[in-house]
Amino acid sequence: MAESRDTSTQTAVGPQDLLESMAVPVFLVSDTGHILYVNPAGEHLFGTGARSLLRRPIRNFLSGDSPVLAMLDRVVRRGRSAVEYGIRLTGPAMAPRIVDARASPCHDTHHQIVLTLHARSVAQSIGGHRLGQMSAARSATGFAETLTHEIRNPLSGIRGAAQLLEEAVGPSDRELTRLIRDETDRIGKLLARFDTFVDGATVPTAPVNVHVVLDRVFMLAKNGFAKSASFTREYDPSIPMVPGDRDRLVQSFLNLAKNAAEANPEGTIRLITGIRHGLRVQTGTAAHRGLPVFVAIEDSGPGIPEDMRQHLFEPFVTTKSGGRGLGLSLVARVIEDHGGVVEVTDATVGSGTRFTVYLPAVNSSTDGAQAPSPADTAR
Numbered sequence: 001m002a003e004s005r006d007t008s009t010q011t012a013v014g015p016q017d018l019l020e021s022m023a024v025p026v027f028l029v030s031d032t033g034h035i036l037y038v039n040p041a042g043e044h045l046f047g048t049g050a051r052s053l054l055r056r057p058i059r060n061f062l063s064g065d066s067p068v069l070a071m072l073d074r075v076v077r078r079g080r081s082a083v084e085y086g087i088r089l090t091g092p093a094m095a096p097r098i099v100d101a102r103a104s105p106c107h108d109t110h111h112q113i114v115l116t117l118h119a120r121s122v123a124q125s126i127g128g129h130r131l132g133q134m135s136a137a138r139s140a141t142g143f144a145e146t147l148t149h150e151i152r153n154p155l156s157g158i159r160g161a162a163q164l165l166e167e168a169v170g171p172s173d174r175e176l177t178r179l180i181r182d183e184t185d186r187i188g189k190l191l192a193r194f195d196t197f198v199d200g201a202t203v204p205t206a207p208v209n210v211h212v213v214l215d216r217v218f219m220l221a222k223n224g225f226a227k228s229a230s231f232t233r234e235y236d237p238s239i240p241m242v243p244g245d246r247d248r249l250v251q252s253f254l255n256l257a258k259n260a261a262e263a264n265p266e267g268t269i270r271l272i273t274g275i276r277h278g279l280r281v282q283t284g285t286a287a288h289r290g291l292p293v294f295v296a297i298e299d300s301g302p303g304i305p306e307d308m309r310q311h312l313f314e315p316f317v318t319t320k321s322g323g324r325g326l327g328l329s330l331v332a333r334v335i336e337d338h339g340g341v342v343e344v345t346d347a348t349v350g351s352g353t354r355f356t357v358y359l360p361a362v363n364s365s366t367d368g369a370q371a372p373s374p375a376d377t378a379r
Contacts, residue, residue, distance in 0.1 A: 027115040028106075031076045033057045033069075036112065045117060047093035058115075063090045068101055068115070075103045075113050088306060089117065096346045152188060153254045157220035159184040164223065207241035207362045208249060210295055214271045217253045221269075226261035229269050236274040239293050240361040244338040252334045256297040256355045259328070263301025263352060270349070272296040279358055291340055291358035299352040309344055335359070 019026050019037075025045040028037035035053045043049050046061050053061065059069055067087045075082050081104040090096045100118040162180040169177065218231055242249075260269045272295070279291045304312070312328050335342045340359040347354045 025117045025119075027058070027117075029058055029072060029103075029113045029115055031111045031113070033059060033072060042117075045089075045094060045119070046091065061091050061093065066090070068103075068117075071101060071103050072113060072115065075105055079105055081105070090346075095348070153225075153251065153258060154220060155184045155188055157224035160224035160227065204245050205243045206246075208244050208246045210239065210242055210249070210273055210293065210359075211235050213246060213249045213253060214273070214295070216250050217257050218271065220250075220254060221257045221261060225258055226265075226269065228266045229261050229264070230267075232268060232270050234270060234272045239273055239275055242293050242338070242359045243362050244359070248334045249338070252331045252357070253295065253297065255328065255331050256357075259355070260297055260299035260301070260353075263299040267300035267352070269300075270296070270298040272298065276358070289339060289360060292361050293359045294356055295359070296354055296356040298347045298349070298354040300347070300350045301352045303346060303351055304344065304353050312344060331355075331357075 019039045022039060023041055025042035026037075026039045027035055027042050030036055034055055035058050036055070038046075038050050038053050043053065046053060048061070058072070059066075062068055066089065067084055068089065071082045071084055081102065083100070083102045085100045086098055087101055088096060089099045089101075097119055101115070102118075103113050103115045106112040106114060159181055162177045162184070166174050166177040166181075214233065214235075218233065221229075222231065257269060257271075260267075274294055274296075275292050276294050277292055331342060335357055338359060340357055342355060342357045345354050345356065346352075
C-alpha cells in the first residue's frame with residue numbers, strides 16, 4: 001500500500017505569491033488600458049511603485065508610439081494572444097531597453113489582458129545585429145573608401161595641431177608648420193583618388209591598454225575635429241588588457257569620437273570603460289567567447305532615429321548631410337576582427353547616442369597586466 005504524502009507542514013502558495021516572486025515583469029491590464037495589477041519586477045521596470053501604477057492608463061508610463069500599446073489594442077479587438085520580439089521599450093521613468101512582449105486575454109474574460117515583458121540580455125540584443133555587421137563591414141565596395149576615410153581622421157588631427165603651433169611659434173618656425181599643413185592637404189587629395197583596397201590582412205595581436213588608446217583618441221580629437229567640445233574620461237582602473245592592434249583600435253574609437261563631435265560640436269563627449277561579466281557571444285566556430293571589457297563613447301547630440309540603427313554599420317548609410325557613411329562600417333570590421341561586438345543605444349545621460357564596444361580580455365595566464373588608472377595615463 002502506497003504511503004500518503006504528509007503535507008501538514010507545507011505552506012500553500014497562491015497564484016499571487018508566484019507572480020510576486022517572478023523576475024519577469026507581469027501586468028494585468030483592462031480592455032480600457034488601465035493597470036489592474038503589477039508585480040514587483042514590473043514596478044522596477046517602470047521605475048515607480050504599484051500605488052502610482054494601479055488604476056492608471058498604461059500609456060502614461062510608455063512612449064506614445066510604443067508597440068506595446070498597439071499590441072494591447074490588437075488583443076482587445078481580436079480576443080487572442082499576441083507576441084512581439086525585440087521591441088524597444090521607453091517611458092518617462094525608465095531607461096530604454098529591448099524586450100520581448102507577450103499579451104494574452106484572460107481565460108474567463110476578454111476584458112482583462114495579461115502582459116509580460118521579458119528584458120533581453122546585452123548579448124541577445126546585439127547578437128541579432130552581429131551577422132549583419134559582419135557582412136556589411138566586409139563589403140568589397142565599402143572598403144575601398146573605408147581606408148581613405150580612416151587615414152583622413154589622423155590627418156585632421158595633424159593639420160589642427162599644425163594650425164595651433166603656427167599661432168604660437170615665431171616667424172622662423174611658421175614655415176615648418178605651413179609645410180605640415182600643406183603636406184596633409186596633399187595627402188588628402190591623393191586619398192580622394194584612392195579607389196582600391198586589398199582585404200585579407202591579419203590583425204597583429206598584442207596586449208593593448210584601452211586607456212592609452214582612448215587618451216590618444218582624446219588628444220587627436222581635442223586638437224582637431226573636436227576642439228570646441230568638452231570631454232569627460234570615466235575609466236575603470238581594474239580593466240585588463242585586450243588582445244589586438246593598438247593602431248586599428250585608435251582608428252575605430254577615433255571614428256566614434258568624430259561622430260560624437262559632429263552630433264554636437266560644442267557638447268560633451270564621454271569616454272567610458274568598464275567590466276561587464278557574463279557577456280558571451282557565439283563565434284564562427286560555434287564556441288562562446290566572453291567579452292568582459294567594454295568601451296563606450298557617448299555624445300550629447302539629438303540622437304539617432306530608431307529606423308536607422310539597424311543599418312548604421314552598412315557602408316554608405318549615414319544620418320549626416322554630406323556624410324559618406326563609411327566610418328561605422330570600418331568600426332564594425334575592426335571590432336569584429338578583434339573578436340568583439342559593437343552596439344548603439346540611447347545615451348545614459350541626456351538625449352544623445354552611446355556606442356558601446358565589447359572586447360575580449362587578454363588571458364590572465366599569458367598576461368595578467370591591468371590597465372593603469374586615469375591618473376597614470378597621458379592627459
